[in-house]
Amino acid sequence: MRVLGVDPGLQVTGYGVVEADGGSFAVVEAGVIRSNAQDELPERLRQIHQGIREVLAATRPEVVVVEAVHSRYEHPRTAILMGHARGVICLASAEQEVPLQSYTASAVKRSLTGNGRASKEQVQQMVQRLLGLGEIEGPPDVADALALALCHAGWPQRDPGGRQAVIGQLRGRFVELREDRALIEVAGVGYELTVSASLAELLRATKEGDEVTVVTHHYLHGNPQNLQPVLLGFASSAERELFEYLTTVPGLGPKSAIKVFSVPVARLARAVEMGDTKQLEAIPGVGRQKARDIISKLKGKLGAFLAPEELPAPGEEPVETSIEADALEIMVTHLQLSRAEALARIQRALNAYPGLDDAEELIAHALRL
Numbered sequence: 001m002r003v004l005g006v007d008p009g010l011q012v013t014g015y016g017v018v019e020a021d022g023g024s025f026a027v028v029e030a031g032v033i034r035s036n037a038q039d040e041l042p043e044r045l046r047q048i049h050q051g052i053r054e055v056l057a058a059t060r061p062e063v064v065v066v067e068a069v070h071s072r073y074e075h076p077r078t079a080i081l082m083g084h085a086r087g088v089i090c091l092a093s094a095e096q097e098v099p100l101q102s103y104t105a106s107a108v109k110r111s112l113t114g115n116g117r118a119s120k121e122q123v124q125q126m127v128q129r130l131l132g133l134g135e136i137e138g139p140p141d142v143a144d145a146l147a148l149a150l151c152h153a154g155w156p157q158r159d160p161g162g163r164q165a166v167i168g169q170l171r172g173r174f175v176e177l178r179e180d181r182a183l184i185e186v187a188g189v190g191y192e193l194t195v196s197a198s199l200a201e202l203l204r205a206t207k208e209g210d211e212v213t214v215v216t217h218h219y220l221h222g223n224p225q226n227l228q229p230v231l232l233g234f235a236s237s238a239e240r241e242l243f244e245y246l247t248t249v250p251g252l253g254p255k256s257a258i259k260v261f262s263v264p265v266a267r268l269a270r271a272v273e274m275g276d277t278k279q280l281e282a283i284p285g286v287g288r289q290k291a292r293d294i295i296s297k298l299k300g301k302l303g304a305f306l307a308p309e310e311l312p313a314p315g316e317e318p319v320e321t322s323i324e325a326d327a328l329e330i331m332v333t334h335l336q337l338s339r340a341e342a343l344a345r346i347q348r349a350l351n352a353y354p355g356l357d358d359a360e361e362l363i364a365h366a367l368r369l
Contacts, residue, residue, distance in 0.1 A: 002028065004061035004098075005149030006052065007141045008085040010035060013048055014141025017059045018131070020153035025130055029059055030142050041084065049088040056096050064093040065148045068102040103151050111151040114219035115244045122247075123147050167191075167218040167231060174212045177203045182233060184214060193233035196243075196261035202235055215240050219254055232258050238265050242305060249297045252290065259285045269305035272298050277324075289354055324350075326359035327366065335367075345369060 007014040013035075017028040033051030035044035056064075066086060093100045106116035112126040124143040128136060130150055136143045170193075172186035182195045182203055193216065195203065206212060217232040217240055232254060234240040242265050246257040260268065260283055271279040272295055280291035324346055331342040345366035349356065352369060356362045 001063075001153055002059070002061045003063050003065055003149040003153045004055065004059060005065045005145040005147065005152070006089050007144040007148065008048075008066060008082055008089055009141060010041075010044060010048075010081040010085050011037060012139055012141050013051070013085060013089070014139065014143075014145040015052070015055055016142060016146035016149050017055070017061055018146060018149035018153050025150060025153060027131055027133070027146070029055070030136075030138070030146060032138055032141060045084055045088050048085050049092050052089050052092040053096070056092060056098060061098060063152060064089070064098050064100045065152045066090070066100065066102050067108070067144075067148060068104045101152055103148065108147050108151045112147055114217055115247055117244045117248055119248050120144075167216050169213065169215055170231075170233075171213045172211065174203060174206050174208060174210050176208065182214075184212065184233075191231060193231045194255075194258060195233040196235060196239060196258050198239065198261050198264070199233050199235040217243060217254070230254070234258075234261070236265070238305060242269065242302070245298055245301065246294065249290075249294050251293065256285060259283075265305055269302040272302050273300070273306065275299060288357070292350075292354070323357060323359045323362055327362045330359070330363060331366070342366075 001020045003018050003020065005016045005018065011034065013033040014031075015033065016030040019026045019028050033048055033055075035047045037044075039047070066089060069083065069086070090100055103111075109118040109123055110116040112118075112130075113122050115122070120140060120143075124136065124140070124147075127143050127146050127150060128134070131146065136146070170184050170186055170191055172184045172191075175183040175185050175190065177183075177195075177200060180194055180197070180200060182193050182200070184191050184193065193214065195214075199214065203212070214233045215235070215237050217234065219230055219232075232243070234243065239261055243254075243257050243261070246252055246260060247254055249257075262283060263271075268280075270276075275295050277288065277291040277295060280286055280294060281288045283291075286294075327346055328339070328342050331337045331345070332339050335342075337345070346362065348369045349362055349365040353365055356365065
């Protein structure tokens with residue numbers, strides 16, 4: 001199957017043609033179509049239309065894939081202009097009688113990474129792996145177009161009904177639990193999962209042979225020539241959803257993120273919403289810097305995991321780590337700095353020296369900056 005993925009844009013339209021043969025994928029052609037920013041809108045659309053027609057004629061794809069339109073955009077003018085570009089791409093496809101398919105951004109992300117909230121960097125890395133590319137030349141629009149093509153071309157593999165075969169839940173017979181690894185038998189097939197601490201606790205109370213239902217996350221690990229499927233197991237859909245948020249934090253991969261669930265979902269979400277680095281860094285494998293990264297990336301996004309009474313009250317202040325609290329008390333009580341100035345100096349010092357773990361050293365740097 002030959003698929004043309006197109007990422008529409010008025011200024012830059014990325015495209016990528018992928019050839020799929022069984023479980024292997026190869027790039028036929030990829031690049032960008034640029035319109036002249038000095039021209040009027042009708043002329044720029046004509047340039048995009050002509051460029052796509054030329055790509056279609058040269059590569060002869062069996063299907064064209066674009067991102068589905070959704071109703072909520074933060075920048076409506078940009079969305080309208082993108083819609084114009086998308087329209088002429090659809091027109092070119094129809095003129096040459098090439099079928100057109102669309103997928104939402106979250107569907108593409110889940111297809112390639114197993115995570116509907118994956119970052120652009122994570123998607124690009126997966127595109128590179130699947131296509132055996134050391135680097136994708138050109139702007140990000142090219143990688144986005146190739147991702148669309150791969151999504152339709154059959155990654156991951158599809159079931160007979162044409163649906164993507166991503167394992168999202170298992171229901172079967174509990175066989176065994178060894179530390180953080182469980183074996184579940186479904187229709188005679190044994191599935192090995194790495195499980196969260198909360199799910200492991202539930203399985204320890206389960207008898208061998210009992211039926212269990214496990215919410216799962218499916219991803220691929222390894223190099224492009226030897227990608228291995230990995231299954232993670234969670235105690236609830238909420239736990240898996242929070243896990244997907246965690247994997248968007250730079251440096252926090254799936255293996256590290258699942259270890260965070262040694263604490264309940266609501267407690268973890270509140271710690272992030274409160275900026276409680278002290279509670280987060282106490283979780284095995286997290287540490288101070290990773291706790292700060294989690295809060296920086298996710299604070300303000302996890303309110304849905306909390307009951308209304310658990311949400312931070314308006315004006316409720318974040319909790320400082322122990323060294324920050326010690327430094328703040330000394331600078332306000334003994335050095336007579338205002339709380340606002342002391343906090344500002346402490347934050348500047350922590351940004352400049354993220355590895356600080358001593359209150360006196362933190363104060364020394366804070367006073368110098």
